[in-house]
Amino acid sequence: MVAFTKGHGTGNDFVIIADPDGELELTADQVAALCDRHFGIGADGVLRVVRSASIPEGSAALAEEPAAEWFMDYRNADGSIAEMCGNGIRVFAHYLVRSGLATIEPGSTLPIGTRAGVRDVTASADGYQVDLGRWKLSDVDPLAKARGLDVARPGLGIDVGNPHVVVALASDEELAGLELEYIPELDPALPEGANIEFVVPGEPLVREGIGHVTMRVFERGVGETLSCGTGVAATALAVRYWAGESAPDHWQVEVPGGMLGVRMFPADDGEHVALSGPAQLVYTGTIELF
Structure with missing residues (x-):
């Protein structure tokens, strides 16, 4: 036992x-x-x-x-x-x-x-x-095809100790319509696989100096989960990257299981990302x- x-x-x-x-x-x-x-x-x-x-x-x-x-x-x-x-x-x-x-x-x-x-x-x-x-952008940004999306969407590859592909969607309705009981496909496929995050920026994106985003995730080797900590970090990093230099370094990411915080900060070896x-x-x- x-x-x-x-x-x-x-x-x-x-x-x-x-x-x-x-x-x-x-x-x-x-x-x-x-x-x-x-x-x-x-x-x-x-x-x-x-x-x-x-x-x-x-x-x-x-x-x-x-x-x-x-x-x-x-x-x-x-x-x-x-x-x-x-x-x-x-x-x-x-x-x-x-x-x-x-x-x-x-x-x-x-x-x-x-x-x-x-x-x-x-x-x-x-x-x-x-x-x-320390986090880094990946060398490959695959297209992501998922059941419930009409066409494949571009993804941003991010490594936070494990591989992620973050995909932006247009609306909460589009996010809710995903059928993540089916495995999303990446093109090109990544040899080691990746966690795939589908995200919708908040409206407004930034409130009181904090960025807001909603996410669902398909974890490699698991399937859809109620939350993915490294995926939450990758999501905040991706949306900040898309938003540009004026985007904040503090984020709140809503997942089906609750809310998590993300903070980016400088370190001796480059920028780090923290999850709370x-x-x-x-x-x-x-x-x-x-």
């Missing part, structure tokens, strides 16, 4: 399994079974809580930041490995704090190892804020893995 905790960030939900010493080898089939909403616990992904020293990928995290004791081993609902998860890392940090495995004192940060590098988490007014690090929002633990239990 394996103990687990169920948690979520704005409806983006996860099965959390503590494996501090790296003794549990989860197969892709086991992850998929855990995430199955009919025959398993049900989730958008699995967060394995493991010490960086106990997982091969953790050596790079410790070399980058020796204080990064914990590593977020994140798997998508289909069992595939993902580099980062913006909602997941806030839930991961909340689990560490609630379990007594780590603390976040006021004004301090908690470094967490991920496959995208070490990410620093702080406490915020609405939960937790994570510095997602709530994290909740829902229940605990045990399950037998097959």
